[in-house]
Amino acid sequence: MPQYRFSPVRAAPLILLATLLSRVSADYVLVDDYEPSNFFDKFDFFTANDPTQGYVDYVNQTSAQEDGLIGNTSDRVYIGVDTKNTYNVYSDRGRPSVRLQSTQSYTHGLFILDLNHMPYGCGTWPAWWTVGDINTWPADGEIDIIEGVNANQNNTNKIYTANKGCSITGRGQSAIADAFDCSQGCGSQSTNPYSYGAGFGMISGGVYAMEWTSDYIRVWFFDRSNIPRSISAGQPDSSDFGMPMSNFQGACDIDRYFRNHKIVFDITFCGTWAGQAFNASPSCPLTPGHDAWDSCKFYVAGNPSAFQNAYWDINWMRVYQNTGGSSSAAASSSYPSTPISVAGSSFFGSSSGDLALGQSSPTTSALFFQTSASFFASSLAATSSSFVVVHSSFAVPSSFSVVQTPGKPYNSFTAVALFSDTLQAR
Ligand SMILES: *[C@@H]1O[C@H](CO)[C@@H](O)[C@H](O)[C@H]1NC(C)=O
Numbered sequence: 001m002p003q004y005r006f007s008p009v010r011a012a013p014l015i016l017l018a019t020l021l022s023r024v025s026a027d028y029v030l031v032d033d034y035e036p037s038n039f040f041d042k043f044d045f046f047t048a049n050d051p052t053q054g055y056v057d058y059v060n061q062t063s064a065q066e067d068g069l070i071g072n073t074s075d076r077v078y079i080g081v082d083t084k085n086t087y088n089v090y091s092d093r094g095r096p097s098v099r100l101q102s103t104q105s106y107t108h109g110l111f112i113l114d115l116n117h118m119p120y121g122c123g124t125w126p127a128w129w130t131v132g133d134i135n136t137w138p139a140d141g142e143i144d145i146i147e148g149v150n151a152n153q154n155n156t157n158k159i160y161t162a163n164k165g166c167s168i169t170g171r172g173q174s175a176i177a178d179a180f181d182c183s184q185g186c187g188s189q190s191t192n193p194y195s196y197g198a199g200f201g202m203i204s205g206g207v208y209a210m211e212w213t214s215d216y217i218r219v220w221f222f223d224r225s226n227i228p229r230s231i232s233a234g235q236p237d238s239s240d241f242g243m244p245m246s247n248f249q250g251a252c253d254i255d256r257y258f259r260n261h262k263i264v265f266d267i268t269f270c271g272t273w274a275g276q277a278f279n280a281s282p283s284c285p286l287t288p289g290h291d292a293w294d295s296c297k298f299y300v301a302g303n304p305s306a307f308q309n310a311y312w313d314i315n316w317m318r319v320y321q322n323t324g325g326s327s328s329a330a331a332s333s334s335y336p337s338t339p340i341s342v343a344g345s346s347f348f349g350s351s352s353g354d355l356a357l358g359q360s361s362p363t364t365s366a367l368f369f370q371t372s373a374s375f376f377a378s379s380l381a382a383t384s385s386s387f388v389v390v391h392s393s394f395a396v397p398s399s400f401s402v403v404q405t406p407g408k409p410y411n412s413f414t415a416v417a418l419f420s421d422t423l424q425a426r
Pocket residue numbers: 060061062063
């Protein structure tokens with residue numbers, strides 16, 4: 001095996017170690033645009049009994065359309081409930097409403113919803129959320145983005161996993177984390193009284209965003225005066241979103257517990273949350289001689305006009321996914337892609353990124369440094385904390401490559417390029 005060394009007598013040794021720091025979530029592309037003109041074509045209407053035991057009659061699309069529960073103009077989508085009729089608590093399934101689930105499923109992505117109004121009021125339990133196969137719930141996980149009950153004004157975020165083994169730290173977020181084992185539901189309560197319910201409607205809503213990567217699941221809420229420019233420009237970049245409302249991150253292998261989610265909008269009534277907590281909102285009236293659960297049903301059955309605010313008013317929803325290429329402009333323009341011939345052998349200018357999990361990683365900035373052979377070796381060791389560096393030894397400089405650590409697909413990636421006309425066989 002030939003030995004190589006840097007010759008001090010030739011031109012200055014030149015080895016470039018390029019660390020490409022990918023900015024999280026750049027390079028998102030729009031994969032699904034839910035506009036008012038196609039919105040309802042992109043959902044199925046769930047008509048089974050509410051899995052959360054709500055006092056609700058989920059109707060199909062035809063009935064919803066005919067009875068005015070859903071509607072759209074050229075720029076708005078309306079999703080509401082029956083506000084005209086009374087029902088019998090003992091013999092009726094519940095108040096008519098809808099539960100929409102996207103025909104499309106997603107793993108990872110940035111989900112953005114612009115809305116003016118969300119459902120609220122005593123007895124209501126609306127949610128905008130994503131969920132895997134409902135028949136094996138929660139095997140493929142659940143992510144609750146907008147959710148609450150009754151007279152709540154502070155949004156609740158939760159994620160659910162099938163098994164113990166996913167926990168979150170609750171750090172790096174503005175909401176108050178109050179549950180950390182996701183098999184029981186990891187949860188956070190926003191401190192923003194305009195993030196849900198009547199408060200949300202009072203400010204004409206805003207934009208909610210949920211970002212789901214292999215490393216974390218985050219939720220943001222922006223009122224209309226604080227919508228990030230990148231969102232308005234249609235090129236969302238979560239690095240300019242600021243601190244999230246919720247940051248689900250910690251000892252959790254996200255890709256193991258979350259996959260193939262459909263997007264759901266629903267408005268249910270009472271049941272396992274709104275019913276049980278009906279007496280927690282002082283404005284929600286108890287029926288004498290009945291508990292919170294039943295009082296909720298009596299209220300929902302008997303007061304159609306109390307549900308005037310139980311509707312979603314949506315401008316648009318967009319789903320972005322990260323499908324960017326793996327090599328940056330900086331890297332490709334700086335480095336030749338063909339091997340550099342060195343003293344009868346070959347070195348490769350090499351850059352590669354985000355090789356784990358078949359994902360591509362965006363790269364928008366590059367940091368280059370020029371260094372010496374020994375520094376190169378130690379830099380390699382330094383960067384290998386987040387990367388498995390597979391390379392032949394210096395003694396056999398045929399080629400090397402950089403492989404990302406599984407589970408770190410979006411944080412950063414390193415490309416190592418080695419160029420020299422001064423390496424030579426000894
Ligand atoms: C929708 O529901 C109504 C009321 O239950 C029913 O009569 C109708 O057949 C359903 N339509 C479809 C397309 O399933």
